[in-house]
Amino acid sequence: MQVYHNYIGVFDSGVGGISVLKELTKELPQEDFLFFGDSANAPYGEKSTEEIQRLSMNIADRMVENGVKAIVIACNTATSAAALLIRNKYQKDIPIIGVEPALKPAAEADEGRDSRILVMATPATLRMDKFQKLEKRLEGEAEFLPVPCAGLASRIEQGHFEEPDLKDLLKRLIGSYKGQVDGIVLGCTHYPFVKKQIQEVMGPVPLYDGGRGTARELKRALTGRGLLKKAPTPGQVVLSSSLKTPEMKTLYSWLYKEAEL
8 A cells, every 4th residue: 555644635526626636735835745536436416425424434544544644625525424524533633624615705705785696516515514504604694596516527527628518518507697696606626627617608707616715724724733844845746536547547637737727
């Protein structure tokens, strides 16, 4: 078994967590990162809570065995379903950081007006208590319009973002809201990779995701535990997937090195 001692483990149901990884490496360029995308089981957002918990815990267990010093759950669905379980098992030893839909930043951006915020997320994320409680806590700050985007994460896993079928899918999912919302929350870490296509469908509406906030939270957690790496040179980034095909390897590398957010 390969050991990644003192790396930061980052995982997602597939390629989406690479959007978070890019923010993490901007915030903490000196750190070493191990990214794992469970593309063989993607998407998590259309699975049962129990299945998401099982898959997520298995990944966390392997990362701890590999010697990571922190874990980032770079998946909204996995955070909602499994973060508490993973924290209960490992938080006393290492920081466990999750992501959540950026409802608060979206609401605060239009403070003082009655904003209508579209929330794009997987069906699983929207049905879980974590989202329901977050939406309830921000009640009155904005009107949130949750839209379960079944099939979108799976389509993003395929790459080829310029193909017309992707825009057609977005039109079916959210096109009816064009001109009716003041902002859009991207409540799945896959979605930042298709910001351009979303705005082509919806117009120049502001988009919000949790990647940058997650990076800041990781830095705070590492600082608080004295775990920040002090090095003058950039750290290493290892990309791995449960779907070990040449096409997936190419897609992971392209999304991390070249794709715009």
